[in-house]
Amino acid sequence: MAESSRRAARRGPANALFVAAAAEAVPPALRGLADELTILFPWGSLLRGTLALDDASAAAAGIASLLALDGEATALVSIEDRDRLDLPRLDSRDACASLAERWARHGLAVGDLRPATAAELAATRSTWARKLAAGRDRVAWRLDLRRCPPSDGLESPR
Numbered sequence: 001m002a003e004s005s006r007r008a009a010r011r012g013p014a015n016a017l018f019v020a021a022a023a024e025a026v027p028p029a030l031r032g033l034a035d036e037l038t039i040l041f042p043w044g045s046l047l048r049g050t051l052a053l054d055d056a057s058a059a060a061a062g063i064a065s066l067l068a069l070d071g072e073a074t075a076l077v078s079i080e081d082r083d084r085l086d087l088p089r090l091d092s093r094d095a096c097a098s099l100a101e102r103w104a105r106h107g108l109a110v111g112d113l114r115p116a117t118a119a120e121l122a123a124t125r126s127t128w129a130r131k132l133a134a135g136r137d138r139v140a141w142r143l144d145l146r147r148c149p150p151s152d153g154l155e156s157p158r
Contacts, residue, residue: 023049023062034066039075041128041140050075050143052102053085064106067147073108075143076116076124078132090141091115103145111144 008016021027023046042050049059067073079085090096090113100110121129121140132138 023059026062026065031065032068034073035068035071037063037066037071037073039063039073039077040124040126041076041078041132047077047079048085050077051085051099052106054102060102060106064103064108064147067108067145069147069149071147072111073143073145075145076120076129076140077143078129078138078140080138090139099143104148107148107150108145109148111146113141113143116140116142 005016005018008018017030017033019027019030021030039046039050045059049063052060063073079090090099096110096113099113103110120142129140132140
């Protein structure tokens with residue numbers, strides 16, 4: 001994050017904020033602040049949270065709590081059988097419907113779920129993406145989420 005922080009200081013955006021914190025324990029001062037949130041190649045509990053899996057509902061709730069109204073989160077994920085997530089393939093209709101249902105519980109709508117393009121992967125400048133061979137030997141997925149206006153009893157994260 002140090003290099004990303006230096007680049008942001010030189011080239012913007014001027015209001016970029018870099019935080020090292022667990023998604024399960026988002027600092028209260030950050031709740032509802034993010035207009036944009038990017039998650040690149042998460043693993044472990046953050047991967048499970050990015051997919052809003054039941055055993056990681058605290059991580060999913062933390063991710064959701066960061067977004068302001070109409071805020072957007074973009075995640076690039078790569079999942080293999082060895083990750084043992086017990087999920088249907090992300091390109092299946094059941095997986096998309098289930099993902100949308102899980103995120104709706106946290107007040108977020110799934111805007112898009114599709115394979116990431118080579119240009120999107122390259123734009124991350126992620127050494128981890130290169131090590132994973134994401135986009136070459138391994139599929140990487142782009143997931144777009146948006147904070148929905150409160151309705152049906154859902155409250156704003158602030």
